[in-house]
Amino acid sequence: MSAGPAHERDAADFLDRLISAISHELRTPLAVIVGYAELLSARDDELTRREAPRRILEAADRLSAMLDDILTVSALDSGAFEPEGDVVDLRELLELTVESLSRHEEQRSYSLSGASRPLVWADRDQVARVVSNLVRYARDASPHDGSVAIRVDEREGCAVISVADEGPGLSEEQRTRVFERVSLAERSKRGGAPEAGLGLHVAHRLVEQNGGSIAIESAPGKGAVVTFSLPLAEGDGS
């Protein structure tokens, strides 16, 4: 095999790892869908009839979210994802997200606390994606019978949303790289890590694009809390 210039080999290696990572990410929920569908067609017991449709819907939802993230990154890179400002009720978005994600859950629980109902000036669809990605990240990190705790506050002219999980937590190195785009390819190189995936990278870029900020606190064994803030809409500073 001929060895090209170093940058070409690096690019080929990166592409190989990226394809491998995407293949792994997409094929796992696909395996769940195909597997349960086959069991459903081959068996007629109560457990399969009850469990398979729920599992298929959940895996299809995961698959759909992954494809959305891939397309969003591509759109952001091409500059075709400019935010359109609107008054957005963040608490309503959180309530809708939790309702949607918990529909097929039997054991995992979601809590929404904080008394405020902040209105922010942002792109509604983009903020909805941020909220969805953060709650999904916490859900996937937490055990299947664990809980996801979401809190809504207002501080210094901003709406502040935090999403806490009961997952294994991140090392310092994982924590500092959790919003990086390369983490998907890195996942392949490192053999998989719980912090990987495009969801947090997409959330990071969309929050910044809408004038906000995002951060994560975590330590091994202590779960993680992702917090983002967005400026309140004019006249909603009470």
Place this chain on the structure above:
Amino acid sequence: MSAKTIMVVDDDEALRALLNMTLPRDEYDVVESSDGQEALDAVRAGRVPDLVLLDWRMPGLSGGDVLGYLKGNHPDVPVIVLTAEIQPRHRMEAEELGADYFLTKPFSPLQLLDAVERLLGDGA
């Protein structure tokens, strides 16, 4: 006849649940491990299964790490490797480490069940 024990090692909860449901409960006791370390801790503590279903790519210890230990210490325990990788080198690596069977995700649960029965000598 006592039920045989099958260890399912996969970091994806939904996939572990699928594998668990695929294996008939009156024939197999299924124990689940969410990562390679948990699986090896159980084996080192003396809970050696009759067969292992092993994901290839996991956080921490990889499927290759677990397979290498199992085949080095319990060579008679059959191991079926499950992977989302499509490159032939992953299959070759698993075969070199002693994998008894190799399935690419998505796979047929009934095909998996056939392989389990054959490796455990339970087939027709």
